Amino acid sequence: MTVLEVNSGDTAWILTSAALVLLMTPGLALFYGGMVRAKTVLNMMMMSFGALCLIAVTWVLYGYSIAFGNDVGGGLLGNPFEYLGLHGLMADTGDSLPVMAFVGFQAVFAIITVALISGAIADRAKFGTWMIFALIWSTIVYFPVAHWVFDFTVTDDAGKVLHAGGWIANSLKAVDFAGGTAVHINAGAAGLALALVLGKRIGWRRDPMRPHNLPLVMLGAGLLWFGWFGFNAGSALQAGNSAAVVWVNTLTATGAAALGWLLVERIRDKHATSLGAASGVVAGLVAITPSCSAVSPIGAILLGAIAGVLCALAVGLKYKLGFDDSLDVVGVHLVGGLWGTIAVGFFATKAAPAQVAGLFYGGGFDQLWRQVVGAVSVLVFSFVLTYVIATILNKTIGFRVSEDTERSGVDEIEHAESAYDLANLGGGLRAFSTGPAPSRPPEDDNSGSSKSHDQEVTA
Template sequence: MDTGNTAWVLASSAMVLLMTPGLAFFYGGMVRAKSVLNMLMMNFICIAVVSVAWVLYGWSVGFGNANDAHGNGFWGTFAQWGMHGVDTGIKPGSHLALYGSSGVPIFAVACFQLMFAIITPALISGAIADRTKFVGWAVYVAGWVTLVYFPIAHWVFSPNGFINAKLHVMDFAGGTAVEINSGAGALACALVVGKRIGFRKDPMRPHNVPLVMLGAGLLWFGWFGFNAGSALTSAGQASVVFLNTQIAACTAVFGWLAAEKAQHGTFTTVGAASGAVAGLVAITAACGSVSPTGALFVGLIAGFVCCYAVNLKHRFDFDDSLDVVGVHLIGGIVGTLCIGLFAAPAEVAGFSNGARVGLFYGGGFDQLGAQAEGGGIILVYSFVLSFALAKLVHATVGLRVSAEAEITGVDQTEHAETAYDWGGLAGTLHRAAVSFGGAASARPAPAPFSASYEDFEP
């Protein structure tokens, strides 16, 4: 056992888990005030649902035959259900079983990969914000990770997975399995659930931009564990990946703001946050294949392209509430394809990355073709299964709230709560007005305060 590597993987696992609450804040600030708690809950329930499924059978399906040189390339095994048999059964000392040649215990890798499984369906929630039935969403998440994520995780991350071992697609930290996968699922869900009432007619601006920035910051922090932790080592490779992640996020901010200025004539705070996330999405697949200079271009391209891609929902008339398709699907595709362009030789990248040299380093189109093939397979599989599952849940449990509940607000109708105590705020404003006027003032008392949620939108 390598205790240094193990400590880094466990720390990275905690950082990746923090990304899901960060995503909840990022999405929560973007929705209307009457839906923010529902959005937070849609993300948090993913932690509970996916963790239970992962221990019961998710690890077994995704990584159960990882140490078997002749394992199945499409599916793991059910033999390790409940984490049994990761050594020769649950017994004293079984926690010492190591994952391949990493020197890291299998249980540590299982914890790390669990956090990936949690955040992937959570990303989908942004596409169906403001109108989703909580119970239906929880059922959908359980079915989605079972039928979509766990098999794809095996294809991409397991040493035996066919996309990894047969097609030789390079995906260091989940640009295909997490980003393209969730983006395709988001598109499918948005089509099944349908458009929000008032879409393209009523203002549906973010209700709390500081909350968006807080969420973006937490996501940015956690992404270092997401990418650099995937090295399963605290040595030099993780250092280069860490730097690549930072560079791509920063240049993506420039790319997004430039595109935003060209389209709308302004630089927005939400745009800066979205640009950083787009860069992090794109570099996820490529962080272990490109040099720091290559990462600079990956982020710049992703930020610019994704800013324009969020307009796809208006062109094709589908309601992706928080631009999951434009950022995660398109950003994931950009990052995956950029490997075929910028994959660097070891003397340039700083370490041996296992990829064939990219087009811009004289490697031809081989790696680019493999990246396109692998990304396309995952996109199609995820979209078809996600669409069919969403249809099934929508027809049985129900995936969308009623029109009345949507207008009233899903926070009240689904959770019997509100994020903001408007009554308390009214009392505070009333007391402040009276105090300002003074007891002996002749000015009339202020009228009773009343407001709707929409009155507090920008």
């Protein structure tokens, strides 16, 4: 293998992309935080920030080694001791990119994946147990799956294997450019398992559970869209044509998905909502993630539009099937990730950087079956292990808060804080008033929102 001189332009692009992806986790905190009720917004946001802090440490200690160490288990596991504490990597430049730049870029993928799961259990989870779950889940689920999907085998010019990678990337040869399987299907399946173990919220399907702050939701979606250009285009690992194609496909698929979601709302509910626009944006971003290097811009539009329609319809499945996925992690990330991954088998064109052909472009079923096997394998692996982990935690230290805590609000009990100090606001108003003191505002966690996330999908 020829060792190349470090390319400063590529290095700058990867470090910038890593920073963009890091911003996605606070963006997700805003997106999720706005969708819950006012009494649980801090707990919801803390689960994202907790994941950010925790995985930033575990990735350095052993996570990177499990994901990108030399394979020791038939494509299933990297050597957890090879790069323990990133030993030996500070001076290693690899090819044209410093290894530490790649380490940082992949770290933020691990962080956002764990944070995504939390939306499925909003309003009812103990923060301490969530952090323990995040530690265990990332170790035995995410890090190995990242090895399957993102760790490519490296050979020298004579074909000798210098580094053995994961089975999905190298043996199955399924296309997953930026994490439709490792990130979205993985998180979506985990979210479904957690929702089943923790059970339904008190008052689910009976009480209105409206988003308490829709501007926060839209701000969060905007930050996610912004950061996602680093997520997808950064996965090209160089500032070249592939990154440019991926950037354009990410933009156009996301716009098409939002339009598709809004069209479903307009036909079904007679209103196109801000919550629908934000959710459609995320659905499009999820769907284009695995396929952004394999489709044309026209293919990206079709893929995104279908994703918006599918996910808008899928979020209602929880009512038919009876599981309380609070913020539609299953409907958006699992369904969107499945569609985006499998769609490569239909829409991939050899004119795109990945240079594979799907069914609609003369490739037959060869790529399609590979995509299906990769997607289903990650789904089953993540769901089963997550269900086991969550059940053990719930039966030992307890995962769900008490009924009294859930009714009064997780923020007050778990964090001794509230997002909005209305009492002090009222006192300030009285200090400047010459008339009678205004009456205390009603105890309504749902004020400030015209329509609930749950209500929106039940037409």
